[in-house]
Amino acid sequence: MNTDDTTPGWGDRLNTALLRMLPQHLLSRGMYHLARSETGWLKDLLIRYVVTRYDVDMQEALVEDPYAYPSFNAFFTRALKPGVRPLTQEGMASPVDGKVSQAGRIRHDRLIQAKGHEYSLYALLAGDGFMASQFESGTFATIYLAPRDYHRIHMPLDGTLREMVFVPGDLFSVSETTAELVPGLFARNERVILLFDTDRGPMALVLVGAIFVGSMETVWHGEVRSPDDGIARWTYEGDGAPHFSRGEEIARFNMGSTVIVLNTQHAVDPVNGLVGRRVRMGEKIAD
Structure with a gap:
C-alpha cells in the first residue's frame, strides 16, 4: 500500500x-x-x-x-451492514469506496492518468469510436480501491444497461505510483466496460483489472471473460436490458483495482476538491 x-x-x-x-x-x-x-x-x-x-x-x-x-x-468481497454507506439524495453517487486519483474534464479525447501523464479515451474504450464520441469533452473520475476498501461496485445514477465489453490486456498494478510510471496504464490493462443509459445521457463505468485481480463479475452475468481471449461484447435491448437504481449493487472486484466513471458533456459537474479525496460508496461526487 x-x-x-x-x-x-x-x-x-x-x-x-x-x-x-x-x-x-x-x-x-x-x-x-x-x-x-x-x-x-x-x-x-x-x-x-x-x-x-x-x-x-x-x-x-x-x-x-x-x-x-x-x-x-x-x-x-464481503457485504456491509445495512445503513453504513448512506446514499446521497441528490447528484451522482460514488460507485465504490476508494481514493479519487484524478477527476475533471475530458479534453476532447484526453484524460489525465497522473500528474504530467495523459491517455486516450478512444484507447480506454477499446477503439470504439462511436462510444468514445459520446464522452468527448465530458467528465471523468478515477477511483482507486485499496486492499482495505469495500470491493463491491454500485450504480452512481439510475440507469439501464446497454452494452458490456470485456477487453483483454496487461495486468500491471494500478496504484498511483504505477500510474506515473506506465504510460496509458488504464488503456493497457484488462478491463470491463459497462455502458448505461441514464436520465443525464450515456454513462460508462470502466472496471480496470490489475495484478492479482482474480476476476471481475457482474450481478447479471457472473464472471466476465472472453470465450476466445479477444474482445467480447454483450448488448442488451428492450425488456431484456437490466435496469438499476442509484446505489444498487452491480458488480465486484475479486481483489482490488480501479473504477473510471465517464459522463457526457454537461451531464454532471464534479464537486470541488474531489482529486486526492477518499470517498465512500454512496457519497456525492458530482451535481
Missing part, C-alpha cells in the same frame, strides 16, 4: 520493471485459485495478513468475524 506521497521511488520503479518481465496472467490465475481455497489455515493466514496490514474495519461488515468467511475471496 502506498502512502499519500505518490512520487515513485526506486522501489516502485523496481517493482514496475519486474511486472514488465513477470508472467502477469499466470500469477493472477494462481491468485484466483489461492483466493478461493477453503483450506482453513491457508485462508485464515491470508485474511489475517490483510486485516492487520491494511487495518480493515470489520465492524462495518455484515459478518464481523473475518475468519468466518469460507475463503479469502469471500472475505475480500
Whole structure:
C-alpha cells in the first residue's frame, strides 16, 4: 500500500520493471485459485495478513468475524451492514469506496492518468469510436480501491444497461505510483466496460483489472471473460436490458483495482476538491 506521497521511488520503479518481465496472467490465475481455497489455515493466514496490514474495519461488515468467511475471496468481497454507506439524495453517487486519483474534464479525447501523464479515451474504450464520441469533452473520475476498501461496485445514477465489453490486456498494478510510471496504464490493462443509459445521457463505468485481480463479475452475468481471449461484447435491448437504481449493487472486484466513471458533456459537474479525496460508496461526487 502506498502512502499519500505518490512520487515513485526506486522501489516502485523496481517493482514496475519486474511486472514488465513477470508472467502477469499466470500469477493472477494462481491468485484466483489461492483466493478461493477453503483450506482453513491457508485462508485464515491470508485474511489475517490483510486485516492487520491494511487495518480493515470489520465492524462495518455484515459478518464481523473475518475468519468466518469460507475463503479469502469471500472475505475480500464481503457485504456491509445495512445503513453504513448512506446514499446521497441528490447528484451522482460514488460507485465504490476508494481514493479519487484524478477527476475533471475530458479534453476532447484526453484524460489525465497522473500528474504530467495523459491517455486516450478512444484507447480506454477499446477503439470504439462511436462510444468514445459520446464522452468527448465530458467528465471523468478515477477511483482507486485499496486492499482495505469495500470491493463491491454500485450504480452512481439510475440507469439501464446497454452494452458490456470485456477487453483483454496487461495486468500491471494500478496504484498511483504505477500510474506515473506506465504510460496509458488504464488503456493497457484488462478491463470491463459497462455502458448505461441514464436520465443525464450515456454513462460508462470502466472496471480496470490489475495484478492479482482474480476476476471481475457482474450481478447479471457472473464472471466476465472472453470465450476466445479477444474482445467480447454483450448488448442488451428492450425488456431484456437490466435496469438499476442509484446505489444498487452491480458488480465486484475479486481483489482490488480501479473504477473510471465517464459522463457526457454537461451531464454532471464534479464537486470541488474531489482529486486526492477518499470517498465512500454512496457519497456525492458530482451535481
